[in-house]
Amino acid sequence: MNGQRKFYFRDKQGHAVLLNNCPCFNVTKFAKTAHLQRVFSLYKRILLLHRFLPIDLRALGDQYVKDEFRRNKTAAPEEVTVFMREWGNYRDTLQTQVLESARDRVKKVEFGAELSEGDLKLFQDEQVGQLYELMLESTKPNRQFDIQEEGFKK
Numbered sequence: 001m002n003g004q005r006k007f008y009f010r011d012k013q014g015h016a017v018l019l020n021n022c023p024c025f026n027v028t029k030f031a032k033t034a035h036l037q038r039v040f041s042l043y044k045r046i047l048l049l050h051r052f053l054p055i056d057l058r059a060l061g062d063q064y065v066k067d068e069f070r071r072n073k074t075a076a077p078e079e080v081t082v083f084m085r086e087w088g089n090y091r092d093t094l095q096t097q098v099l100e101s102a103r104d105r106v107k108k109v110e111f112g113a114e115l116s117e118g119d120l121k122l123f124q125d126e127q128v129g130q131l132y133e134l135m136l137e138s139t140k141p142n143r144q145f146d147i148q149e150e151g152f153k154k
Contacts, residue, residue, distance in 0.1 A: 038084070042091060046065050046087065046091050046094070049091065049095055049098055050062050052101065053111060057111065057138065060137055060138060093113055097110075097112075115131075
């Protein structure tokens with residue numbers, strides 16, 4: 001087990017039992033399942049937080065998140081680490097903003113965050129293009145998504 005992660009569980013007496021020694025335990029399969037659960041949990045949490053966005057931003061955000069997670073299903077491990085960290089940061093920022101909007105319903109809360117020039121330099125050309133398209137779509141007066149809240153008619 002050189003360099004391999006060790007997985008333990010507690011038995012009924014509270015003793016730590018090393019799962020790696022169990023012949024029925026597949027470390028690779030277990031680690032992969034744990035990773036998939038983390039990815040799915042992050043994905044679902046972001047979509048849940050999007051429910052608190054204005055309806056047109058929610059639709060735009062949901063579609064973007066679904067596309068990005070689908071696009072990165074087969075990413076290299078080092079790309080996955082960055083992907084999960086950045087989407088985790090997005091989740092944390094959005095959760096903070098949602099909580100602020102719930103606390104202070106009087107003032108209009110703006111969602112999103114400023115990107116520094118240094119942050120932009122870390123992006124690949126394709127990502128800068130996607131970000132630009134997203135910015136255009138989210139700031140234009142007549143957005144592509146013509147969605148109405150339930151109970152309201154235009």
